[in-house]
Amino acid sequence: MTDGTKQFLQELAEEIGDHPEKKSVMEEYEVHIAELIQDESIQEDKVYEQLLIRIGTPEEIAGMWKQESSITPRKTQWLFVLLNSALFIGGGILTISYNVLHWDWIELLWEALTNISIIIMLIYILFWGLLGYEIGREFGHRGRKLLRKTFIISVIPNFILMYLIIFKFIPHEWFQPLLNVPFMVACIVLTAFLYPVSWLGYRWGRKASV
Missing domain, CATH: 1.20.58 (Methane Monooxygenase Hydroxylase; Chain G, domain 1)
Structure with missing residues (x-):
């Protein structure tokens, strides 16, 4: 796992906070980010910047996920x-x-x-x-x-x-x-x-x- 990936996931975890489904959400994004890096051949030193561009900021993702989680x-x-x-x-x-x-x-x-x-x-x-x-x-x-x-x-x-x-x-x-x-x-x-x-x-x- 690259430093950029670790930083992104750490910030995302902080934004999600203490939620019962936090573990599954983090696992989901970890898999998606790994696939994205592999498919797009993103350079290691540009991973964090590219993640912000391609899938949004941790704040935006956490906000959308919390909204969607209200749908049971x-x-x-x-x-x-x-x-x-x-x-x-x-x-x-x-x-x-x-x-x-x-x-x-x-x-x-x-x-x-x-x-x-x-x-x-x-x-x-x-x-x-x-x-x-x-x-x-x-x-x-x-x-x-x-x-x-x-x-x-x-x-x-x-x-x-x-x-x-x-x-x-x-x-x-x-x-x-x-x-x-x-x-x-x-x-x-x-x-x-x-x-x-x-x-x-x-x-x-x-x-x-x-």
């Missing part, structure tokens, strides 16, 4: 769980309305959505990428377990819907013209990619947090 992991977890559940509930209401009520405007909406099903799937993938990004940005290395737990809870409605459709608890004709082999394969592949997409978002958000 539980709130973030349930926010995304509820958002994902809301998507399924909204889709369920639309499906039932289309097959039971037969209102003209619902039929027009259903037709429009089925025609852009691929776009909707891409937006859904972006939703899971955003999930990982926000957890990585808000909690850094501390968010790894939170990401896995949030993903497992959030993906439950996906598997329940697949189970109900595969075993015909929900009539297949309700999902026409979507329910065909290519679409089902696309759904399976999409579900398999959700966690990798979330993980990539988490990695990106983690880098943005420091």
